[in-house]
Amino acid sequence: MKHTLFFSLALASALATAQEVMTPELLWKLGRVGLDDAHESGWVAYGVVRYDMDANKGNRDLFLVHSKTGETRTLAAEPGSEVGATFVKGGTRVAYVHQGKLKSRALDGSDLRVHLDVPGGVGDLKLRELPNGQWLVAFITREQLDQTPQERRPEQPKANYAVFDDLMYRHWDSWTDYKYNHVAYAMVFPDAPNPATEFTDILKGVRGHAPLPPFDGAEAFDLSPDGSFLVYTAKLMTGKDFALSTNSKLYRYDLATAKTSELPGLNGYDGSPRISPDGRTLAFWAMPTDGYESDVKQLHLLDLIVAGAQPQRIDAAGEYVNDLKWLSPTSLVVNSIQEASNHLVRIDLKGAKASAVNLTTGDYDYGAFDFAGKTMVAERMDQNQANELYALGSKGATALTKVNDADYAKISRGRVEKRWIPTSDGKKMLTWVFFPPNFDPAKKYPALLYCQGGPQGTVSAFYSFRWNFQLMAAQGYVVVAPNRRGVPGFGREWNEQISGDWGGQAMKDYLSAIDAVAAEPYVDRERLGAVGASYGGYSVFQLAGIHEGRFKALISHCGLFNMESWYGSTEELFFANYDLGGPYWAKPQPKSYTEFNPRTMVDKWTAPLLVIHGGNDFRVPLNQGMEAYQAAQLRGIPSRFLYFPEEGHWVTSPQNALVWQHEFFDWLNKWLKP
Numbered sequence: 001m002k003h004t005l006f007f008s009l010a011l012a013s014a015l016a017t018a019q020e021v022m023t024p025e026l027l028w029k030l031g032r033v034g035l036d037d038a039h040e041s042g043w044v045a046y047g048v049v050r051y052d053m054d055a056n057k058g059n060r061d062l063f064l065v066h067s068k069t070g071e072t073r074t075l076a077a078e079p080g081s082e083v084g085a086t087f088v089k090g091g092t093r094v095a096y097v098h099q100g101k102l103k104s105r106a107l108d109g110s111d112l113r114v115h116l117d118v119p120g121g122v123g124d125l126k127l128r129e130l131p132n133g134q135w136l137v138a139f140i141t142r143e144q145l146d147q148t149p150q151e152r153r154p155e156q157p158k159a160n161y162a163v164f165d166d167l168m169y170r171h172w173d174s175w176t177d178y179k180y181n182h183v184a185y186a187m188v189f190p191d192a193p194n195p196a197t198e199f200t201d202i203l204k205g206v207r208g209h210a211p212l213p214p215f216d217g218a219e220a221f222d223l224s225p226d227g228s229f230l231v232y233t234a235k236l237m238t239g240k241d242f243a244l245s246t247n248s249k250l251y252r253y254d255l256a257t258a259k260t261s262e263l264p265g266l267n268g269y270d271g272s273p274r275i276s277p278d279g280r281t282l283a284f285w286a287m288p289t290d291g292y293e294s295d296v297k298q299l300h301l302l303d304l305i306v307a308g309a310q311p312q313r314i315d316a317a318g319e320y321v322n323d324l325k326w327l328s329p330t331s332l333v334v335n336s337i338q339e340a341s342n343h344l345v346r347i348d349l350k351g352a353k354a355s356a357v358n359l360t361t362g363d364y365d366y367g368a369f370d371f372a373g374k375t376m377v378a379e380r381m382d383q384n385q386a387n388e389l390y391a392l393g394s395k396g397a398t399a400l401t402k403v404n405d406a407d408y409a410k411i412s413r414g415r416v417e418k419r420w421i422p423t424s425d426g427k428k429m430l431t432w433v434f435f436p437p438n439f440d441p442a443k444k445y446p447a448l449l450y451c452q453g454g455p456q457g458t459v460s461a462f463y464s465f466r467w468n469f470q471l472m473a474a475q476g477y478v479v480v481a482p483n484r485r486g487v488p489g490f491g492r493e494w495n496e497q498i499s500g501d502w503g504g505q506a507m508k509d510y511l512s513a514i515d516a517v518a519a520e521p522y523v524d525r526e527r528l529g530a531v532g533a534s535y536g537g538y539s540v541f542q543l544a545g546i547h548e549g550r551f552k553a554l555i556s557h558c559g560l561f562n563m564e565s566w567y568g569s570t571e572e573l574f575f576a577n578y579d580l581g582g583p584y585w586a587k588p589q590p591k592s593y594t595e596f597n598p599r600t601m602v603d604k605w606t607a608p609l610l611v612i613h614g615g616n617d618f619r620v621p622l623n624q625g626m627e628a629y630q631a632a633q634l635r636g637i638p639s640r641f642l643y644f645p646e647e648g649h650w651v652t653s654p655q656n657a658l659v660w661q662h663e664f665f666d667w668l669n670k671w672l673k674p
Contacts, residue, residue: 020410020411020412021411021412021436021437021474021475022411022413022468022470022471022474023471023474024471024657024658024661024662025053025658026407026410026411027465027468027471027661028051028053028465028654028657028658029050029051029407030386030403030404030407030465031048031049031050031386031403031404032048032049032050032386032387032465033046033047033048033379033386033387033388033389033401033403034046034047034048034049034060034368034379034387035367035368035369035370035377035378035379035389036062036083036084036085036086036096037085037086037087037094037370038067038087038370038371038372038377039087039091039372039373040091040371040372040373041091041372041373042066042067042068042069042372042373042375043064043065043066043067043087043091043107043372044064044065044066044067044370044372044377044389044400045062045063045064045075045085045086045087045094045096046062046063046064046065046085046389046401047060047061047062047063047081047082047083047085048060048061048063048403049081051654052654053654053655053658056653056654056655057654058081058654059079059080059081060081060082060083061074061075061076061077061081061082062074062075062076062077062082062085062094062096063075064094064107065389065400065401067372067373067375067377067391067400068375070400072401073107073108073109074109075094075105075107075109076094076096076098076103076105076109078098080098080099081098082096082097082098083096083097083098083124084096084097084124084125084218086125086126086127088104088127088129088135088190089104089129089190091107092106092107093105093106093107093111094107095115095127095135097122097123097124097125099121100117100120100121100122101114101116101117101121101122101195102114102115102116102117102122102125102137102188102195103115104190113190114195115135115188115190115192115195115196116137116186116188116195116196116197116199117195117196117197118141118186118196118197118198118199119197120141120142122137122139122141123139123140123141123142123217124139124140124217124218125137125138125139125140125218126138126139126218126221126222126223127223128223128224128225128227130226130227133189133190133191134187134188134189134190135187135188135189135190136185136187136188136223136227136255137185137186137187137188138183138184138185138221138223138230139183139184139185139186139199139218140181140182140183140184140211140217140218141182141183141184141199141201142179142180142181142182143179143180143182143201143203143204143205144177144178144179144180145178145179145180145205145206145207146176146178146179146207147178148178149161149162149163162175162176166238166239166240167239167240167242167243167571167573168238168239168240168242168243168571170571170618171213171214171571171572171618172214172571172618172619172648172649173214173614173616173617173618173647173648173649174214174616174618174648180203180206180207180208180209181209181210181211181212181213181216182201182202182203182204182206182210183201183202183203183210183211183221183230183232183234183253184199184200184201184202185199185200185202185230185255186198186199186200200258202230202253202258202260203234206236207236207238208234208235208236208237208238209234209235209236210232210233210234210235210236210251211232211233211234212233212234212235212248216233216271219271219272219323220232220233220271220272220273221233221273222273222274222275223275224275224279225275225277225278225279226279227255228254228255228256228279229252229253229254229255230252230253230255231250231251231252231253231263231273231275231282232250232251232253232273233248233249233250233251233270233271233272233273234248234249234251235247235248235249236249243571243572243573243574244291244573244574244577245290245291245574246268246269246287246290246291246292246293246295246574247267247268247269247290248268248269248270248271249262249263249265249270250262250263250265250270250273250282250284250302251263252304263282263302264302264309264310264311265284265286265300265311266286266287266288266300266311267287267288267289267290268286268287268288268289268290268291268292268293268295269286269287269293269295269297270284270285270286270287271284271285271286271297272284272285272321272323272324274324274325274326274332275304275326276326276329277326277328277329278329279304280303280304280305280329281301281302281303281304281329282301282302282304283299283300283301283324283326283332284299284300284302284311284324285297285298285299285300285321285322285324286298286300286311289578290574291574291577291578292499292574292578293572293574293575293578294454294455294456294488294495294579296319296320296488296492296495297319297320297321297322298313298314298317298319298321299313299314299317299318299321299324299334299347300312300313300314301314301349314347314349314354315354316347316354316355316356317334317336317345317347317354317356318336318337318338318345318356319488319492320336320337320488320489321334321335321336322334322335322336322337322342323335323368323369325369325370325371327346327371330348330349330350331346331347331348331349332346332347332349333345333346333347333359333369333376334347335366335367335369337458337460337488337489338358338489339430339489339490340363340430340432340458340459340460340461340483340489340490341362341363341364341365341460341461341489342364342365342366342367342460342461343358343359343360343361343364343366344358344359344360344366344369344376344378344392345357345358345359346359359376359392360378360392360397363382363416363418363461364380364381364382364461365380365381365382365460365461365462365463366378366379366380367379367380367381367387372391375391375392375393376391376392377389377390377391377392377400378390378392378397380397381461381462381463382416382461382463383416383432383434383461383462383463383469383470384413384414384416384463384470385404385408385463386404386463386465387463388400388401388402388403388404389401411437411474412437412438413437413470414434414435414436414437414439414470414473414474415434415435415439416432416433416434416435416469417432417433417434417435418430418431418432418433419431419432419433419516419517421482421512421513421516422512422516423505423508423509423512424505424508424509424511424512425505425508429482429483429484429509429512429513430482430483430490431480431481431482431483431513431516431517432459432469432479432480432481432482433478433479433480433481433517434469434470434472434473434478434479434481435473435478436473436474436475436476436477436478437473437474439522440522441521441522442522443522444521444522444523444524445476445477445478445522445523445524445527446476446477446478446523446524446527446528446529446668446672446673447477447478447479447480447514447517447518447523447524447527447528447529448472448477448478448479448480448528448529448530448531448668449480449482449510449513449514449528449529449530449531449551450467450469450472450479450480450481450482450531450532450536451510451530451531451532451535451536451537451539451540451543452481452483452484452487452532452535452536453532453533453534453535453536453537454486454487454534454535455486455487455498455502455506455535455579456486456487456488456495456498457487457535458483458487458488458489459481459482459483459487460489465657466650466651466657466660466661467533469481471661475665475668475669476673477529477668477672478517478522478523480513480514480517482509482510482512482513484506484509484510484513485497485498485501485505485506485509486498486499486506498579499578499579499581500579500580500581500590500591500592501591501596502535502538502542502579502580502592502596503542503591503592503595503596503597503598504591504596506539507539507542507543507546510530510539510543511543511547511550514528514530514550515550518550525550526552527552527672527673528550528551528552528672529551529552529553529554529555529668529671529672530543530547530551530553530554530555531554531555531556531557531664531668532555532556532557532559533556533557533558533559534557534558534559534560534619534620534649535560536556536557536559537556537557537558537559537560537620538556538559538560538561538598539559540554540555540556540559541556541559541560541561541598541628542596542598542601544598544601544604544605544606544607544609545598545600545601545602545604545605546601546604547607549606551607552607552608552671552672553607553608553610553667553668553670553671553672554607554608554609554610555609555610555612555664555667555668556609556610556611556612556625556628557612557613558612558613558614558617558619558620558624558625558649559598559611559620559624559625559628560598560620560624561598561599561624561625561627561628561631562597562598562599562623562624562627563580563584563592563593563596563597563598563599564584564593564597565623565624565627566620566621566624567580567583567584568584569621569623570618570619570620570621571618571619572619579592580592580593598628599627599628599631602631602632602635603635605631605632605635605637606637607637608637608638608639608667608670608671609628609629609632609637609638609639609640610639610640610642610663610664610667611625611628611629611632611639611640611641611642612625612641612642612643612644612660612663612664613625613626613641613642613643613644614643614644614645614646614647614648614649614650614651615643615644615645615646615647616645616646616647616648617647617648617649618648619648619649620649622643625641625643626641629641638671640663640667642659642660642663644656644660
């Protein structure tokens, strides 16, 4: 009897546990896994970021896992994050950056050494071991070249001001600090008793950025196999030129002569330079159009030996290459976008021809990848699982890390459905539909239309820690996430259609998606909401004037509301010029400022609106959210303004993020779950 009672209680407890669902708190408890490096011995170095809510910050520790045996070790867990792990000394040690210093440890975590400690610290790096035992370390440093306010007026040391004579005085979430990103290098004797302190800034005195701020890192430069030269991406322009152009270029720097030479590229961004194992060929992705920041990213090869050689496009790699690595002098692997998923593709070069073979399949997003001997290791996520590391083989993908499995085991996760929905112009649109855990088709559920940002951003198999579909569904919503016009992965025409037509076909695509799913018997058509950020936030404002009563709740985060005032306050004007069709004073005036301008349709607003904005958002400045909120208030529309003074275009502080999640669902629940 006791055994029966115990079994019954245990079963009841297990069932109760299985009914738990994702919450904002659990979402922020999850570890965030990132691949750093792999070695032919089979060892793989990776980091895990975890957030301390009380301390309101995150910390990244380093771990090792063996690709064959699955053995896992803690490598480094010091106060402060460890990044950029790379195997050295024949795979017997791992070097990494901690608090601006280059350090290394043995594989068991012992024998800590400091190798490089330079003024300003070491940024993202790449390391090459030379035959003489030295390490060639290339990294990012920052050089101040512009006059600061204190230098301008030293007699007023307590004055707080700035003076500008040109554009790009602020960028994304930061005002200028009068410094420039530069690639630097240092020669390190790893067995020396004291760390190296000298380095060479290869762009010293140059008012230009290499790598490009604020997002580029070590992927923007590469070291030759013999350590004789490096190649880097730079945008050596300032002011209005920087604000109006995307024409970054590739440069070669020879260490022996300290000579820099410009390499031929395309007219737009050139990125991710990778030197082949024999040092003869440079692979990189490039965009053909200057000013178009979301142009196709095509794989190109450049012969580094033949004088006057020009880049050759490798069509087999497709139009949207994200990352690339050489396997051999005649073979490489690229990460590319394919119909709402990021997959790994091997490119084999055969003379003037190239062939492509997919190494991964399925509704997953594969991210960073490397080779542990003959085993490829890659990050993988989907909408129901955050990044983990997988070993790829002939039998498919095998999980190497299971950082979050114990947390996922406590909750029920909803089903994800992949649909092709007809559009208003007779095409088909891939749309993800997410169902609440323990979904019952006999019930009726409220539904959310998710509007993607970008605008050229694929709604792929990503796992977001803010716009998390699993979390939305767990609160009892059916979530509809369409790959509307303007996203890559569905052909160039589909991607490019949106430029100059922000409020046109993409809005029709959104309405086609929500109408198709709302027609299902399990969706309550009287309880529909629309949510989104950036261009997705613009979409919410635009839909507010044209939805004809469909939506009963709206949420716009960092959305564009008044296109004239946005053009006059944003920073990277190449984006505005290309996607909007030019400035608001152009003749004839682009549609972006007339019928595709959300502010012109405020008189048609009816749905309750939550506006969210960050004070340090300079891509979509604060005035956009304030203008929209004020218009809603004066129109008598139920509305709320959620303001984060220290956040930019995203919400990155852990406690702010929890506030964001709770306010988000409080608003939806108020209007869609009366």
